[in-house]
Amino acid sequence: MALLLRLTVLLTPLLLAGCNSLYFLPMKPWVQNPANQGLAYEDVVLIHPRGERVHGWWLPAKGPARGTVYFLHGNAQNVSTHVMNVAWLPGQGFNVFLPDYRGYGLSEGEPKLKYAMQDVQLGLDWLRASGRLGEKPLIVFAQSLGASLTIPVLAREENHGRYDCLIAEAAFTGYRDIVGDIMSRSWLLRPLKPVVIPFQPRQYDAIDAIDELRAPLLVLHSEEDEVIPFSHGETLFASASTKKEFQRLRGRHIASLRDPEVRDRLIRFTEEHCGVRKPLAQTPLPVLPGAEPRLPAAPARESLRPSGNGFTF
Secondary structure (H helix, E strand, C coil), X not given: CHHHHHHHHHHHHHHHCCCHHHCCEECCCCCCCHHHHCCCCEEEEEEXXXXXXXXXXXXXXXXXXXXXXXXXXXXXXXXXXHHHHCCCCHHHCEEEEEECCCCCCCCCCCCCHHHHHHHHHHHHHHHHHHCCCCCCCEEEEEECHHHHHHHHHHCCHHHCCCCCEEEEECCCCCHHHHHHHHHHCCCCCHHHHHHHHHHCCCCCCHHHCHHHCCCCEEEEEECCCCCCCHHHHHHHHHHCCCCEEEEEECCCCCCHHHCHHHHHHXXXXXXXXXXXXXXXXXXXXXXXXXXXXXXXXXXXXXXXXXXXXXXXX
């Protein structure tokens, strides 16, 4: 009981602050830049109306661009590690824009849910105003916390028609839901749920916004996700009313893109539902070291297994 009391005291400042630090694990130093992966890139700095700088990378397509992917990463580290999830896309004919939320990498400020959602909007506004999209489709691809942040942003009426489709991997339904799930796994934290859960935000939950999406949606979630339970993906998919597809995965949290079969699944979705034109000569997807292709069993709800470990949400 004394230990639980101490934990409650330690958690109190977080609760009063809105628990933003529970959702963000930012890292400032870079591990690498895209040149380490043989990619051309451009540093992009967006100025938020508050005056803070939001940094990102623009990766141009190799050859004629078929479209642009706006990538929103998960809660840990920064773009220098998450770039590996999209480093294969320029070779498939896609420009990629991947920003860091405030408090991550070179982005100024502090990470908060409200600010991160503003950063998602800021990146979308810049893409639409920059002239870089041309007449080609804009695909939004978001993972984990990034997906849960992005769904409410794209669901806003003013963003309808401003992107061509959304690919959401390992999103969670709401902040109270995911905190409750994580705390339930620990006998030490489980008794604190009645104290912690009521302080979690409710106004930004993906489950309350996903029905307002108007563009085609691909939901991906691993049945073996050790961070965000598979049921979150199923619930979000069931709640969406737009044109949608669901892809079951196997393996650890957001590690799926190490598998060329998963990457091929994403490309097929963009070609079938996002307005991306097929290339005249299809470039084979590279097989990353340690990854073994696993052919899908069915076209819409097959189970694909990546190799290796993933990052936190």
